[in-house]
Amino acid sequence: MKNKSLADSSLEELNAKKKTLVTIIIVLSILILLYGGYFILKLVTGTWEANNSLGTVGFGTLGVVTSLVSVKLSRVGIEIKNRKTGR
Numbered sequence: 001m002k003n004k005s006l007a008d009s010s011l012e013e014l015n016a017k018k019k020t021l022v023t024i025i026i027v028l029s030i031l032i033l034l035y036g037g038y039f040i041l042k043l044v045t046g047t048w049e050a051n052n053s054l055g056t057v058g059f060g061t062l063g064v065v066t067s068l069v070s071v072k073l074s075r076v077g078i079e080i081k082n083r084k085t086g087r
Contacts, residue, residue: 006079014080021073028066035059 006014035058042048 006075009079011080011083014076014083018073018076018080021069021076024069025066025073028062028069032059032062032066035062 004013009017039048039059
């Protein structure tokens with residue numbers, strides 16, 4: 001199935017996409033907070049191994065994905081705003 005561009009989507013589809021993206025950002029933010037708490041707990045208890053870079057890679061990946069979804073959300077928001085103002 002081919003992805004539709006934002007210009008080809010209806011206003012209802014854009015609003016649905018915006019709700020979905022907001023939900024994804026909320027879930028990713030919760031995952032970042034939980035992972036950060038887990039990381040701090042491991043550091044405080046001293047059970048984190050110094051050569052374990054997988055923890056920081058996962059944390060960084062969550063940050064990058066959250067950033068990309070935020071950019072997509074802003075593009076959808078701009079398209080909705082343009083449609084409502086008639087541009």
